[in-house]
Amino acid sequence: MKRSMPTTANRPARLDIEQMRLITKVARLHYIHGERQAEIAEKMGVSQASVSRFLTLAQEYEIVRTIVVPPEGLYPDLEEGLEEAYGLDSAYVVDISAHEEGVAQILGVAAARCLSSEFKGGPVLGVTSWSTTLREMAKAMEPRSGTGIKKVVEMLGDLGSPLLQHEAALATLQIAKALDAEAVFLRTPGVMPNPELLKVALGDVHIQTALRLLGEVDIAFVGVGPADFHGPLEEGDNFFSAEQLAAVRAAGAVGQLHQRFINAQGLPVDTELDKLVVSITLEQLRHVRRKIAVAGGAAKYTALAAALAGKWIDVLVTDVNTANFLMKHASRGT
Amino acid sequence: MKRSMPTTANRPARLDIEQMRLITKVARLHYIHGERQAEIAEKMGVSQASVSRFLTLAQEYEIVRTIVVPPEGLYPDLEEGLEEAYGLDSAYVVDISAHEEGVAQILGVAAARCLSSEFKGGPVLGVTSWSTTLREMAKAMEPRSGTGIKKVVEMLGDLGSPLLQHEAALATLQIAKALDAEAVFLRTPGVMPNPELLKVALGDVHIQTALRLLGEVDIAFVGVGPADFHGPLEEGDNFFSAEQLAAVRAAGAVGQLHQRFINAQGLPVDTELDKLVVSITLEQLRHVRRKIAVAGGAAKYTALAAALAGKWIDVLVTDVNTANFLMKHASRGT
DNA sequence: ACATAAAATGAATTATTATGCAAGTTTGAA
DNA sequence: TTCAAACTTGCATAATAATTCATTTTATGT
Numbered sequence: 114m115k116r117s118m119p120t121t122a123n124r125p126a127r128l129d130i131e132q133m134r135l136i137t138k139v140a141r142l143h144y145i146h147g148e149r150q151a152e153i154a155e156k157m158g159v160s161q162a163s164v165s166r167f168l169t170l171a172q173e174y175e176i177v178r179t180i181v182v183p184p185e186g187l188y189p190d191l192e193e194g195l196e197e198a199y200g201l202d203s204a205y206v207v208d209i210s211a212h213e214e215g216v217a218q219i220l221g222v223a224a225a226r227c228l229s230s231e232f233k234g235g236p237v238l239g240v241t242s243w244s245t246t247l248r249e250m251a252k253a254m255e256p257r258s259g260t261g262i263k264k265v266v267e268m269l270g271d272l273g274s275p276l277l278q279h280e281a282a283l284a285t286l287q288i289a290k291a292l293d294a295e296a297v298f299l300r301t302p303g304v305m306p307n308p309e310l311l312k313v314a315l316g317d318v319h320i321q322t323a324l325r326l327l328g329e330v331d332i333a334f335v336g337v338g339p340a341d342f343h344g345p346l347e348e349g350d351n352f353f354s355a356e357q358l359a360a361v362r363a364a365g366a367v368g369q370l371h372q373r374f375i376n377a378q379g380l381p382v383d384t385e386l387d388k389l390v391v392s393i394t395l396e397q398l399r400h401v402r403r404k405i406a407v408a409g410g411a412a413k414y415t416a417l418a419a420a421l422a423g424k425w426i427d428v429l430v431t432d433v434n435t436a437n438f439l440m441k442h443a444s445r446g447t
Numbered sequence: 448m449k450r451s452m453p454t455t456a457n458r459p460a461r462l463d464i465e466q467m468r469l470i471t472k473v474a475r476l477h478y479i480h481g482e483r484q485a486e487i488a489e490k491m492g493v494s495q496a497s498v499s500r501f502l503t504l505a506q507e508y509e510i511v512r513t514i515v516v517p518p519e520g521l522y523p524d525l526e527e528g529l530e531e532a533y534g535l536d537s538a539y540v541v542d543i544s545a546h547e548e549g550v551a552q553i554l555g556v557a558a559a560r561c562l563s564s565e566f567k568g569g570p571v572l573g574v575t576s577w578s579t580t581l582r583e584m585a586k587a588m589e590p591r592s593g594t595g596i597k598k599v600v601e602m603l604g605d606l607g608s609p610l611l612q613h614e615a616a617l618a619t620l621q622i623a624k625a626l627d628a629e630a631v632f633l634r635t636p637g638v639m640p641n642p643e644l645l646k647v648a649l650g651d652v653h654i655q656t657a658l659r660l661l662g663e664v665d666i667a668f669v670g671v672g673p674a675d676f677h678g679p680l681e682e683g684d685n686f687f688s689a690e691q692l693a694a695v696r697a698a699g700a701v702g703q704l705h706q707r708f709i710n711a712q713g714l715p716v717d718t719e720l721d722k723l724v725v726s727i728t729l730e731q732l733r734h735v736r737r738k739i740a741v742a743g744g745a746a747k748y749t750a751l752a753a754a755l756a757g758k759w760i761d762v763l764v765t766d767v768n769t770a771n772f773l774m775k776h777a778s779r780g781t
Numbered sequence: 782a783c784a785t786a787a788a789a790t791g792a793a794t795t796a797t798t799a800t801g802c803a804a805g806t807t808t809g810a811a
Numbered sequence: 812t813t814c815a816a817a818c819t820t821g822c823a824t825a826a827t828a829a830t831t832c833a834t835t836t837t838a839t840g841t
Contacts, residue, residue, distance in 0.1 A: 133518045141523050144513045150798065160821045165799055171515075179513045181474045181505075184467050208468060255514045484828060494791040499829055 133176075139164055140171040180222045180253045183207040191436045195429060198443035199421040202403070202428050209409070209432040216410045216432055221249025224407040224430045235331020235402060236263040239393060240288060241371060242281035243272050243303075244336050245344060246407050251284035254291040265289040265296050266326045269336060269371040270303030270391035273350045299323045301391055302351040304372060308388045320391070327393045333401045335426060337408045339416045340366040340374055357386055368416025370398060370425055377415075379423015395425075403427050409435040418442045467508075473498055474505040525770045529763060532777035533755040536737070536762055543743070543766040550744040550766055555583025558741040558764045569665020569736060570597040573727060574622060575705055576615035577606050577637075578670050579678055580741050585618035588625040599623040599630050600660045603670060603705040604637030604725035606685050633657045635725055636685040638706060642722045654725075661727045666737045669760060673750045674700040674708055691720055702750025704732060704759055711749075713757015729759075737761050743769040752776045 139157070142148045143164075148156075150164040157164070171177045186192070188206040195204035207223040209216060224246070240247060265288050271278040282298060289296035301320055305311040314320055338344070340362050346352050353372075366374035366382040371392035374382040381395050398404065404425060408417055409432035418439060420426055431439075473491070476482045477498075482490075484498040491498075505511045517523050520542035529538035541557040543550060558580070574581060599622050605612040616632060623630035635654055639645040648654055672678070674696050680686050687706075700708035700716040705726035708716040715729050732738065738759060742751055743766035752773060754760055765773070 130518075130520065134521055134523075137515065137517050137521055137523050140515045141527070144515055149796090161798075162800080162821060163819090166820090169799085174518070175516070176518060177513055177515050179478045179511060181471065181478050181511050182509070183471050184508060184510055187464055187467060208471065253514075255512070256516070483826090495828075496791055496830080497789085500790095503829085 133174075136167050136171050136174065137176055139167040140177045143168060144177055175252075178252060180225070182222055182225075183219070188433060188436065191433070191440065194440050194443075195436060198440065199426070199429075200424065201421075201426065204428070204436075205430040206436045207430070207432055209434065217245040218249045220407050220409050220430055220432065221246045221251075222253040224250045224405075225253040225255070236261060237326060237330050237332075238262045238265045238288075238292070238294070239268040239327065239330040239333035239401070240265060240285060241269045241334060241336035241392075242267055242284040242288075243269065243277060247334055247336075248280060248284040250407065251287040251291075254288060256291045256293075260292050260294075262292045262294045262332075264326065265292065265294050266323055266330065267297065267299035268327060268330070268333060268393040270299050270301045271351055272303045272372075273345050273352070277345060297323050297326055299391065303391055304352050305389045305391070311389060311391065314391060324391075327397050328400075330393065330397070330401050332403045333393070333398065333405065335398070335404045335406045335420070336371050337406050337413060337416050337420045337426075338369055339412055340369055343412055353386065353389075360384070361386060368413075368419045370395065370420060373398075375419050375423055375425070377419050377422070379419050379421070379425060398425065406430070411435075414438050414442075467510075470501050470505050470508065471510055473501040474511045477502060478511055522767060522770065525767070525774065528774050529770060529777075532774065533760070533763075534758065535755075535760065538762070538770075539764040540770045541764070541766055543768070551579040552583045554741050554743050554764060554766065555580045555585075556587040558584045559587035559589070570595060571660060571664050571666070572596045572599045572622075572626070572628070573602040573661065573664040573667035573735065574599060574619060575603045575668060575670035575726075576601055576618040576622075577603065577611060581668055581670075582614055582618040584741065585621040585625075588622060590625045590627070596626045596628045596666070598660065599626065599628050600657055600664065601631065601633035602661060602664070602667060602727040604633050604635045604685070606637045606706075607679050611679060631657050631660055633725065637725055638686050639723045639725070645723060645725065648725060658725075661731050662734075664727065664731070664735050667727070667732065667735045667739065669732070669738045669740045669754070670705050671740050671742045671747060671750050671754045671760075672703055673746055674703055677746055687720065687723075694718070695720060702747075702753045704729065704754060707732075709753050709757055709759070711753050711756070713753050713755070713759060732759065740764070745769075748772050748776075 135157075139153055142153045142156075143150065150161045150168070154161040154164045168177075185205055185207075187208050191206045192204045195201055195206070205223060207219060209219055242248060242251070265285060267281075267285055271281065278300075282300070285298060286296050299320065301314045301317065302310075305314065315324070341358055342348070342352070342355075348354055361374050361382060361384050364374075364382050364384055365376040366384075367377045368375055372390045373387065373392065373395045374384065375395075376382050405428040406417070406420065406426045407430040411434070414435060417429075417431070417435065421429070421439065473487055476487045476490075477484065484495045484502070488495040488498045502511075522540040522542070525540045526538040529535060529540070539557065541553060543553050576582060576585070599619060601615075601619055605615065612634075616634070619632060620630050633654065635648045635651065636644075639648065649658070675692055676682070676686070676689075682688055695708050695716060695718050698708075698716050698718055699710040700718075701711050702709055706724045707721065707726065707729045708718065709729075710716050739762040740751070740754065740760045741764040745768070748769060751763075751765070751769065755763070755773065
């Protein structure tokens with residue numbers, strides 16, 4: 114637990130399965146059973162130095178992950194205020210003290226923790242794995258069973274670079290694995306260049322299966338964002354053009370849920386663009402019992418306010434600053 | 448990261464909010480940014496000791512969590528569970544994606560790899576080479592020296608077709624060679640039609656040598672199977688008749704070790720059939736220091752459970768499905 | 782305000798973990 | 812096969828973290 118800490122994701126080549134077994138075993142003995150390296154070394158017939166090295170490897174391979182979760186209840190006033198103001202089931206506000214590089218990371222981790230209690234309620238969980246926050250959450254999720262969740266389905270097609278798509282798939286899988294559920298992918302571009310291509314995509318059996326499942330989602334991780342480029346997205350990445358985005362904004366859109374646009378009151382903004390998107394529809398989303406949003410950061414202020422106004426969110430995990438903004442907004446608006 | 452590890456869910460009373468923030472900050476600095484306790488101490492104007500204490504608190508309050516995520520295809524939790532539930536020295540669970548057919552092959556290969564560390568402890572190794580699993584293991588074994596094993600002795604006479612007998616002999620030889628030891632064969636039918644023939648067989652000098660050695664076996668590859676025809680065996684192949692098998696089952700037998708029958712509790716089922724078998728006796732087996740079983744597949748579920756209940760196994764190599772069955776069985780039974 | 786118990790703190794000490802280095806192994810090329 | 816480069820491994824030791832204990836601070840009852 115020392116200098117190697119920055120754990121910058123080295124990408125060490127794949128390793129022998131036996132090696133993996135060994136590393137995992139050592140990691141469990143140390144981190145779960147709390148045995149000292151010396152004990153483990155003796156038990157396994159190697160030197161303490163080797164055990165130390167195994168543990169380092171375990172970090173590099175992300176077999177062990179250390180996460181820091183801001184405790185909940187740090188901002189009871191804000192949390193209660195949000196719940197009250199927007200009729201939420203619950204709100205979690207996390208401390209994001211210094212302008213940390215990644216709001217997403219912290220929120221993701223916080224979400225993983227907060228939501229253990231929220232993960233009950235139905236057999237189908239919807240996710241949007243391309244969101245950074247969600248991917249961080251996936252990494253930080255602890256394997257847990259007995260949640261009653263049977264399927265984890267992606268609610269939005271691919272956006273962004275192919276690399277991102279791969280990571281998204283991985284995240285979906287991780288979540289599914291952690292919940293001991295089946296992963297259902299939506300491996301198709303999330304935004305099509307024209308309606309015809311969307312029709313083609315809908316011909317695929319897997320796509321159909323996934324889309325059908327979107328009508329039965331019980332719990333959803335709602336993806337909230339501005340009606341604009343944001344995060345890792347750029348023009349051309351399976352995404353809208355600058356003109357298209359300008360057009361929907363002109364039509365009143367201030368944000369979107371899975372690329373379905375909404376105005377400041379949270380009402381759907383119907384445009385042609387809607388026919389280009391492969392994702393859960395607002396209609397379908399309305400029927401989801403528990404809609405969870407994990408989002409924060411200045412870029413999302415307005416979109417979040419709109420989503421909340423439209424009652425698209427039941428559970429919110431966000432950071433202090435965003436929470437403050439939302440509270441001000443609520444008092445002004447009401 | 449030391450003695451407090453067992454993380455016995457202390458339930459320390461709620462703590463000051465400011466305190467919580469402090470702890471979280473320290474935890475982040477340490478675990479995410481990788482700063483040493485001394486650095487943090489200086490930065491925050493407290494002693495290193497205090498930082499250490501903060502981190503301990505962070506553990507207790509579960510503000511930091513360390514999770515161990517086993518790589519795909521590894522089941523350390525099942526392994527530990529089995530060891531715990533059945534008092535095993537060690538358990539190896541291998542991933543056997545779908546294809547139930549090749550259980551033997553996969554297990555055999557896995558066993559050859561896993562058991563390199565288990566091959567120590569005494570000069571006499573007992574095997575039952577007619578088992579498919581064991582033959583696969585033999586094929587996959589890599590030469591290794593310095594195991595201390597001097598003799599490899601067959602613990603059960605021939606079963607099955609002559610072709611099978613040949614393969615069995617070959618397997619025994621391969622294992623002996625790989626361990627740089629002497630092979631001791633038991634080339635006689637494993638199940639005699641009547642007690643007299645068994646007496647005749649015992650007249651043979653080689654047989655006598657082998658049988659004498661069975662009293663000195665230090666490590667044994669226990670052969671576990673159902674009290675029935677199984678694998679490549681059919682009526683007439685140096686084997687019991689359907690009636691005989693029905694009879695022992697009626698007497699309570701649910702499985703057998705080298706054709707010595709046991710009931711669901713793992714206790715010997717004494718019958719006349721015992722006098723027809725040329726193999727290590729349960730009495731002798733009881734004195735074997737290290738009893739290794741490599742077995743899996745639905746056909747052996749019950750027999751394995753019985754063998755484990757009777758403490759006939761010290762080391763188990765099996766597949767995920769069987770492991771899961773055994774865990775369920777254990778929790779139900781206890 | 783005073784005394785006393787409890788909690789917090791840091792210096793020094795002890796325990797644990799990480800790592801430089803040399804010796805032993807494996808791998809690969811000739 | 813033979814040699815050398817690339818890896819591994821364990822030992823000794825440096826680096827880091829936990830704990831003890833004496834001291835100070837805080838809380839609480841009188």
